Amino acid sequence: MARHLITSAIPYINGIKHLGNLVGSQLPADLYARYLRARGHEVLFLCATDEHGTPAELAAAKAGKPVAEYCAEMHAVQARIADGFRLSFDHFGRSSSPQNRALTQSFAVALAKAGLIREVTEKQMYSVADARFLPDRYIEGTCPNCGFDSARGDQCDNCTKQLDPTDLINPRSVISGSTDLELRETKHLYLRQSALKDELAAWIDSKSDWPILTTSIAKKWLNDGDGLQDRGITRDLHWGVPAQFEGAPWTGMEGKVFYVWFDAPIEYIACAQEWVDAGKGDDWERWWRTDKGADDVTYTQFMGKDNVPFHTLSFPATILGSNEPWKLVDYIKSFNYLNYDGGQFSTSRGRGVFMDQALEILPPDYWRWWLLSHAPETSDxxxxxxxxxxxxxxxxxxxxxxxxxxxxxxxxxxxxxxxxxxxxxxxxxxxxxxxxxxxxxxxxxxxxxxxxxxxxxxxxxxxxxxxxxxxxxxxxxxxxxxxxxxxxxxxxxxxxxxxxxxxxxxxxxxxxxxxxxxxxxxxxxxxxxxxxxLAALAPGHGFAVPEVTFAKIADEQREDWQTRFAGLRG
RNA sequence: GGGCCUGUAGCUCAAUGGUCAGAGCAGGGCGCUCAUAACGCCUUGGUUGGGGGUUCGAGUCCCUCCGGGCCUACCA
Structure with a gap:
């Protein structure tokens, strides 16, 4: 009997996920958790919603609700759907939990003590009308390269040229359309990942049994250009873990929060605390602290390929840099994407089958079987x-x-x-x-x-x-x-x-x-x-003839669904 | 632009550099009658995207061209 910690990449709070998201992380993680439990192993299987960041704020605004309320509602929705797919999380937590807030701030302090945090003053686009700083991709304008009029501030979707928001002609806020934009100075904290580069590279090199997809993405980020870059871990937002707090070893970070990709993986740990605080377990440290028993734990993460850099580099940098005895991941199982009928699933365009819709038309086992037996392991x-x-x-x-x-x-x-x-x-x-x-x-x-x-x-x-x-x-x-x-x-x-x-x-x-x-x-x-x-059921043992376990999908049903899900989500 | 992944039967996918490139589905034939017209057996089907190279031997390694996808650090 062994002890297995399993986490699935935590789904973003903004809306209901599609089948591609499901098969890339939560579903295979559930498969593995169920298997190990069936084999008699002790399993802690954790997932949560990733609730911070600009998209959550904007989605809440669009829904006309306070962001905290919006997230609470969407968490409940996602939890219900996860249950519908029989995802057997021991706990489905929230990255906005008080446990995660405290832990995230604690990590930041530890990293600062280790000399791995530096302050950077930079200039960012500020929208006066929206009263907020805007991430590059929330600014649109005309591409200076090809003339496309809806180029984003980070890249032009038409000619694929990399852009800086200041390159755009007639830049405007995606949120309000306002052109009243200005560059303002702002201070941020950076995690000195570059200082941990060699340590991370050695660690990745030692993982010869990981999927190629996982290690190749990690190595690319480690070696590309000048090597692993330091990463800003704060943002000018309100919704998130406050970057200025009691005991913080810096000043002047009022009104800023930690970047979602800093606090989201930490939620894996905080989620175990939530699990205990919810009365479902009595000791989370034996799963996460190597000085308190977690040395015996095998930790496996599941995720889509878009999440790999953060799980192979950023989060391990946080763990290693803290100089605290946290459990590092042992195996990272990553997946490619599932496409939908010749194109991509698209949350923004409502293309494909979404988790709630899938459950409306068929029981979860149908989806689980098809998705898992066609999981995008070697390619899309x-x-x-x-x-x-x-x-x-x-x-x-x-x-x-x-x-x-x-x-x-x-x-x-x-x-x-x-x-x-x-x-x-x-x-x-x-x-x-x-x-x-x-x-x-x-x-x-x-x-x-x-x-x-x-x-x-x-x-x-x-x-x-x-x-x-x-x-x-x-x-x-x-x-x-x-x-x-x-x-x-x-x-x-x-x-x-x-x-x-x-x-x-x-x-x-x-x-x-x-x-x-x-x-x-x-x-x-x-x-x-x-x-x-195969001799367990002895003579005389009673049984019932089951109802039809799996009804067949008729051609008419298939055609109906084909039509129904072809266009935009209603 | 750069990097990575990928291209194998009509479809979905396998194959540590080593027998004749294999499965499932679909197609064809036969059998069975317990069963959700289900099941079983047999079978057709390939210039492994094109072209070059290394090797005793290449789907596999190298070069090149073509196609698909992803990432490229301020979406998450």
Missing amino acids: AEFTWENFQASVNKDLADVLGNFVSRITKFCRAKFGETVPDGGVWGEQELTLVNALATRLAAYETLMADKEVRKAAGELRAIWVLGNEYLQSAAPWTTIKTDTDRAAMQTRLGLNLIRFYAVLSQPFIPDAAAELLTAMRAEGAPWPEDAGVA
């Missing part, structure tokens, strides 16, 4: 309705669901709704059990390695073995001449349902639970030995 992947329909119908309805139907209904018709007695395993059964044992071991290895797609493929192959067995054993033929043998074959078939339900739990928890309930085998443990597990 593509969602199409045709592929979704075909995969789900074949894998879930035909291969697994129909297997359950055929054996339970056969048994009911011939022996009644109890596990039949008689007969002993022969050559055919031992061959099956051996094949299952081999595939089970492969499945366990793939799950432990976080090879999501391959694990899904192995699980499916395990389901297929049941159909192959039934087909060749043919109890419906056997029963005509040898009742005992037919009973034995049927008994094994029923045990396969229980076996499959246990193995399938991480992918399709609802269906697995339904099957275990039907087989009256709730709480069945992970099989230590396939042969033993």
Whole structure:
């Protein structure tokens, strides 16, 4: 038994996430957490909403609400949807929590003591009409390079040229359209990441088993240009962790907050405190403090590729630079993007299927299975309705669901709704059990390695073995001449349902639970030995014939959804 | 512009430099009748994006061209 800390990249508070966001972090993290729990490991699986920053302020303003109220509402919405997808967080926290505020400020002090914070006075664009400083991309104007009239202050979307807001012709605020902009001096704190460059590089180099996607992005940032750059960790905003506070080793930071990417990863730690404060646990330090037991913890993070620089460099810089005994991540599993029907999912343009909509049309297991079995691990992947329909119908309805139907209904018709007695395993059964044992071991290895797609493929192959067995054993033929043998074959078939339900739990928890309930085998443990597990349901054990576990997606449904989700989100 | 990833069967994807490039789905044939017209068996299908090179041997390594994607530090 080992102890595993698992975190999923924390979703931004601004709106409901789409399926691409889900498959890139929360869903595979949940798969891994569920698997490890099923294997009897001690797991702490944490996620939260990332609530600070300019987009949250603007979204709240647009909704006509105070930002704190907006975030509280959206947190509840996201928590409900996460629950709908059966994401088994031990706690779903908030980066705006008091715990995170205190911890973020504490980290800043520690970093300052270590000489890793420097003050920088710089000039930023200020919008008089909006009464706020504006990030570069919140300023638009005409591109000096190509003449595009909606170029952003950081880059022109038309000609891709890198820009500075002061390069723009006729710059205006994206928020209000106001052209009353001026450069104002402002002071910010910078984290001296450059001072930690060698230490970070050595650490990254030691991680030879990480996905290429993870290490290549990290190395790029470490080595690009002049190497790892210092990063501003404060912003001129109101919504965030105040950068001026009692005990702060600097002055003049009133009205400023820490940058979201500084406080968001710290929420991983604060979330464990929230977990304890919510009465769900009693000791968070044994998960996070290496001086208090966390040395034994294996820490795995899941995220989309856009989050990699912050998790491989910025956050580790915060941890290492603090000189405090915090647990560093052991493995970073990163994902590419999921595209939608020939283009990108887009939150801003409402393109694709969003988490709430997905749950409105189908149960979570359908989405979990398709998304995980098509997880964008080696490259970007593509969602199409045709592929979704075909995969789900074949894998879930035909291969697994129909297997359950055929054996339970056969048994009911011939022996009644109890596990039949008689007969002993022969050559055919031992061959099956051996094949299952081999595939089970492969499945366990793939799950432990976080090879999501391959694990899904192995699980499916395990389901297929049941159909192959039934087909060749043919109890419906056997029963005509040898009742005992037919009973034995049927008994094994029923045990396969229980076996499959246990193995399938991480992918399709609802269906697995339904099957275990039907087989009256709730709480069945992970099989230590396939042969033993496949004899667990003894003669006389009652069961119920399950309702159709997975209904098929009809062509009309698919076409309807295809049309419905083609355009903008209504 | 720079960097990284990627291109393999109609589709979605595999393949430590080493048998004849493999699976699933789709297509074709046969079988079965317990089952959600489900299942099983067999099978068609490839100049591995193009071109060069290294090597006894290249999908894999190098160069180049073409296509797709991501990142490029003030969105998060």
